[in-house]
Amino acid sequence: MGVSRGALCSMSFKLSQKQPSDTDSPSAPAAGGSRLFSWLLRLRSFTVNAWEAYLILLVAAFLRFYQINTTEFDDDQAKIYRMAYDAVHHGLLPTTSDVASIGIAHPPGLIYFFMPIAALSANPLWGAVLTALFTSVAALLTYFFTRRYYGRFAAIAAALLYATAARPLNYARFIWQPNLMPPFVVLFMFALYWGVVERRKGWLFPALFLLGVLYQMHPTTLLLAIPLLVAVVLAPGTLRWRDLALAVVSLLIIFFPYLLWEAFTHLVDVQTVFNLAKQHARTDSQALQFYRLFLIPYDRPPTNTNTAVGVLAPILTWL
Incomplete structure (x- = not known):
């Protein structure tokens, strides 16, 4: 049986087509270059759209690191850094931190944060530097969190308020348990919003872990279990x-x-905590005073008229 000329031409054309091979697929460097280019584009977009974040970080870091050698250094600061130093240089396992004002021993989490610094230097100034670094990062995290869920203007206001407010700034420059808490608090809220607002899975593990880290720094953070329980109720799926x-x-x-x-x-x-819990509760205005001190660092008007604050204080009394 004969084969037509058209069929032969068709068969010849198909055979002459180049078959795909492994060498025709995109090479690994090309694929890697494409991913790098995409990452650089995203970084450029972020740099353009969030340029104020760098200014906020600069302001926060300047206020926290400026003359940090004059920061507060009392018995608590000496004990905490010495415990970290001894743990590193004598091979000890810290089981507690210093003793709280109510007579219980703090968990040792804070000591472990200072141990890498203490391994490099016996100068406790570097512990204050670590605290300033943590709180500077907290200002940046505040911006990211607020912008993601509340918008750009709210993010700028919230981050600048935390970066410059007098009372948080005072606690952002010296060694103490609560002073390392701010970045972890923001990350904790990130985890809650990840589950409740964005309805994504996998938030419970970091939320519980961060709550544990925060409790290691100060027992009062156990109150954060309340928003955690609310998040569990709102996002059971x-x-x-x-x-x-x-x-x-x-x-x-x-x-x-x-x-x-x-x-x-x-x-x-x-047992100490249970005994204290039996005492009568008291209602006062202490919380309101703390909010006032958040913005105004002076418990009483300045008396030294030779300072700029002393000169301006009478003019600003109406505030």
Whole structure:
């Protein structure tokens, strides 16, 4: 049976077509270059659209690092840094930090943050530098968080307020348990909003872990369990058992030294807390005073008329 000339031409054309091979696929460097180019474009877009974030970070860092060698240094600061120094240079496992005003021992989380610095220098000034670094980053995180969920103007206002307000600035420059809390508080709120607002899974593990880190710095952060419970109620569809399991394991790891201390002392700190809880509650205006001090750092009008503040104080009394 004969084959037509048209069929032969068609077969010849198909055979002459180049078959795809491995060498025709995009090379690894080309693909990597494309990803790098895409990342650079996103970075450029962020730089253009969030240029004020750099100014906020610059203001926050300047106010926190300027003459940091004159920062507060008392018994608490000396004890905390010395514990970190001794832990590194004598091979000790910190099980607590210093003692709180109510008579219980703080968990040792803060000591572990200062241990890398203490390994490099015995000068506690570097502990203050670490605190200033953490709180400067907190101002930047405040901008990112507020802009993501509340807009650009709100982000600028919130970040600048935290960067420049007198009372937070005072606590942003010296060694103390609560002074390292700000960046972790913002990250904790990021985790809650990740689940409640964006309805994404995987937020419970970082939220519980960050709450544990914050409790290591100061027991008052246990109040953050309230918004955490609200988030659980509002976003039940985002919860996963594996996130809870990871959180439990991570919390056991970071609290293991402190649990050793409590077991060795027969839960004496827990007993102290329960005894204090039996005391009568009192309602006063202390919280309002703290809000006032947030903006106005002076408990009383300045008396030294030779300073600029002393000269301007009578003019600004109407404020």
